[in-house]
Amino acid sequence: MSPARTAVADPERLLIATFVAAADTLVEDFDVVDFLSTLAERVVELGFASEVGILLADEAGDLQVLAASHERTHLLELFQVQREQGPCQDCFTSGTTVSVHDLEQERERWPQFTPRALETGFLAVHAVPLRLRGTVLGAMNLFHEQPGGLDEDAGRAIQALADVATIGLLQQREVHRAHMVQAQLQHALNSRIGIEQAKGVLAERAGISVDDAFDRMRRFARGRNRKMADVAGDVVAGRLGTDDLPRRRR
Amino acid sequence: MVHAQRLKLLEAMASQPTGPETLRLCAAAAQLLGAAGAGLTIAVDGSTVELGAATAVGAQLAELEFALGQGPATTAHQDGVLIEVPDLALDRMWPVLAPAAMALDLRAVVSLPLRRGSIRLGALTVCWADPGARDDEELGIALSAGRLALDLVLAMQTSQPDGQLDEILADGAAFTAPIHQASGMIAAQLGVPVGTALTLLRARAFADGSTLADLATEVLGRRLRFDTEPGPDAGPTARPDPGPDIGPDIGPPTGSGPGPP
Structure with a gap:
């Protein structure tokens, strides 16, 4: 892990590399925590903050600490989340950037968070929302050991990083959803094919039509409260024979 | 640019006669690209392709591909990249399919994998009666159609209960x-x-x-058998299958395998 305020030989290249990593959310082994941890470390390496923490809302809408450049930041973020108080919480709720140039002045605003942050060694903080139009996914917290604001260039770069991270996260959620549908589609197709195959197997063994074969399997499945696809699988595998699937008695 | 192409496709889809969206997408793609036909195929177990929807000629090519186990949709699906063959007469990729497709009066094909990241569902294949390479504009429309096809299939299947195949997709694959x-x-x-x-x-x-x-x-129709035995004389209880025999009575439901419950 890099110490804060490391001089970077080529900040532009590092920035580009960060963008590329953010756009790379479509790869198979994309991991949200790795991605956000890298982002947090990069923001520190680029000299935009002493330390960085990133929080995302869970399904219930509660913020969770997903990544932090340093352990003490992690603890401070956890404290914010537990007390539901602090710049990150305000940023997430409002969906807008919260900038505090001098934390000493904000003891009343966050009576529990501010002393804790000062104690940790931070004098200024910037919370940037991870948002796309109306959707706020979470927030990125930039902590500074010196008082003061971000200059215009740094502000723009941070906002751009937050935007790319947001798009990456949204894409990843979409991909995850699509994965589930894909698995479901394959399962449904396989079930369907398996049933057709089983009709043929049973029709041949019992010397009956495929329609009668289907009828026998369906009655058996209903009688035993089993899924057709499972019964079909047993027929194809030879675990269920013609004797097990009696013809209709009228 | 990408937006414009998608809009064009959606407009062309809207102007098609009513029918399943997948079929209208195939027809719209074929119309915009001046193609003989288009077909949407869904892959099963990574290789076998089943038809999801297709125009008449598109279906013929898809059936051919299913029969031969090779072709543009299979390759596009497996390789995960756009496949373009400007002239099937010069193709070396599918030695069996290419001449058979030419016998259907087809000379050129483009196939787009239905792919997003590691998700691969199948392919959208467009075919032409005349040989020729596609220009950038045409490839752009084809790519757009492939993306739209993926979105459509995902959207259609999303609301299905577990194990159920969307009806339109099932109809398409009924053949x-x-x-x-x-x-x-x-x-x-x-x-x-x-x-x-x-x-x-x-x-x-x-x-x-x-x-x-x-x-x-x-x-x-029992007019053709693959074993050497003569005629379909198997009685209702005949079990020529030499596979594992559990006996005439099955026990409690066994789930999907003989292993421990």
Whole structure:
């Protein structure tokens, strides 16, 4: 892990590399925590903050600490989340950037968070929302050991990083959803094919039509409260024979 | 640019006669690209392709591909990249399919994988009667159609309960049902896995120069057997399958395997 305020030989290249990593959310082994941890470390390496923490809302809408450049930041973020108080919480709720140039002045605003942050060694903080139009996914917290604001260039770069991270996260959620549908589609197709195959197997063994074969399997499945696809699988595998699937008695 | 192409496609889809969205997308893509036809195929187990929807010529090509087990959709799906063959007469990728497709009066194909990241669902294949490479504009529209097809299939299947196939997709793939049934019969005749039976059926269709569908009809009509035994004289209790025999009475429901519950 890099110490804060490391001089970077080529900040532009590092920035580009960060963008590329953010756009790379479509790869198979994309991991949200790795991605956000890298982002947090990069923001520190680029000299935009002493330390960085990133929080995302869970399904219930509660913020969770997903990544932090340093352990003490992690603890401070956890404290914010537990007390539901602090710049990150305000940023997430409002969906807008919260900038505090001098934390000493904000003891009343966050009576529990501010002393804790000062104690940790931070004098200024910037919370940037991870948002796309109306959707706020979470927030990125930039902590500074010196008082003061971000200059215009740094502000723009941070906002751009937050935007790319947001798009990456949204894409990843979409991909995850699509994965589930894909698995479901394959399962449904396989079930369907398996049933057709089983009709043929049973029709041949019992010397009956495929329609009668289907009828026998369906009655058996209903009688035993089993899924057709499972019964079909047993027929194809030879675990269920013609004797097990009696013809209709009228 | 990408937006414009998608809009064009959606407009063309809207102008098609009413029908399933997948079919209208195929028709719209074929119309915009001046193609002979287009077909949407869905992959099963990574290789076998089942038809999701297609215009008439698109369906013929898809059926051919299903019968031969090779072709643009299979390659596009497996490789995960756009496949373009400007002239099937010069193609070396599918030695069996290319001449068969030319016999259907097709000369050029483009196939787009239905792919997003590691998700691969199948392919959208467009075919032309005349040879020729596509320009950037045409490839752009084709790519857009592929993306739209992926979105459509995902959207159609998303609301389905577990194990259920969307009805429109199921209808599109209905032509393979008799082929899978025939594979089941052959598997029982020979005591081989159904996958092997399908391969044998394909080989026979190729050797005889008949279509897979026609051959399946013969098998299902009991006019064609794959074993050496004469005639379909198997009684209702005959079990020629040499596979594992659990006996005439089944126990409690066994789930999907013989392992521990």
